Amino acid sequence: MQLPFFDEPSGHVIPLQDGELLYYPHFFNAEVADSYFRLLMEKVDWKQEGMMMYGKPVLFPRLMAWYGDKGSSYAFSGKRYEPAEWIAELSAINRHVSSVAGVVFNSVLLNRYRNGNDSMGWHADDEPELGRNPVIASVNFGATRRFMFRHQQAGLKYELNLAHGSLLIMKGSLQHYWQHQVPKTAKPLAERINLTFRVIKPVV
Numbered sequence: 001m002q003l004p005f006f007d008e009p010s011g012h013v014i015p016l017q018d019g020e021l022l023y024y025p026h027f028f029n030a031e032v033a034d035s036y037f038r039l040l041m042e043k044v045d046w047k048q049e050g051m052m053m054y055g056k057p058v059l060f061p062r063l064m065a066w067y068g069d070k071g072s073s074y075a076f077s078g079k080r081y082e083p084a085e086w087i088a089e090l091s092a093i094n095r096h097v098s099s100v101a102g103v104v105f106n107s108v109l110l111n112r113y114r115n116g117n118d119s120m121g122w123h124a125d126d127e128p129e130l131g132r133n134p135v136i137a138s139v140n141f142g143a144t145r146r147f148m149f150r151h152q153q154a155g156l157k158y159e160l161n162l163a164h165g166s167l168l169i170m171k172g173s174l175q176h177y178w179q180h181q182v183p184k185t186a187k188p189l190a191e192r193i194n195l196t197f198r199v200i201k202p203v204v
């Protein structure tokens, strides 16, 4: 399917201590965002992964998928994930966000929140494969969700709503000072897909 050409996106810096955030609320226009949402729901190999906690398996409260260049395997929560091969839609989005972020991403983690009960707890994207001061480009399709930050030393907080078709770039020292989360909500919410484009480096 041929997708319409992109509008020139406009973004703004969100000033934060110890990190940099850039937010593009309408990175994709509504028509393009609707198409990607539909195509990714259908074509991505969504799975409910899990981890061991105190010797017991627990499932993550969301669906996930991992795509990337060969060799960009990624370990988190005690498990190593091998990337699936890029599909056309993810490559196209990658080209577009890479040109804006000024970094060529080699992988993308996808998370699908089926309703308000799906979530992601407090964490930083600070795995060794991401290196120092990683640039991470986070793309959002579907329902708007709260995205919260907390500074690990200074007691600061920040939050924003990540809307359909938006792009949030996290960079600078952000991942070394701040954690982030997508909290559960009792509100009846539709599905949401989040894509975080990353540069995975070989860990020696």
Ligand SMILES: O=C(O)CCC(=O)C(=O)O
Pocket: 109, 111, 120, 125, 138, 147, 162, 180, 182, 194, 196
């Ligand atoms: O769903 C989101 O907005 C955040 C996802 C996230 O933090 C991650 O994949 O590490």
Ligand SMILES: [Mn+2]
Pocket: 123, 124, 125, 180
């Ligand atoms: Mn994260």
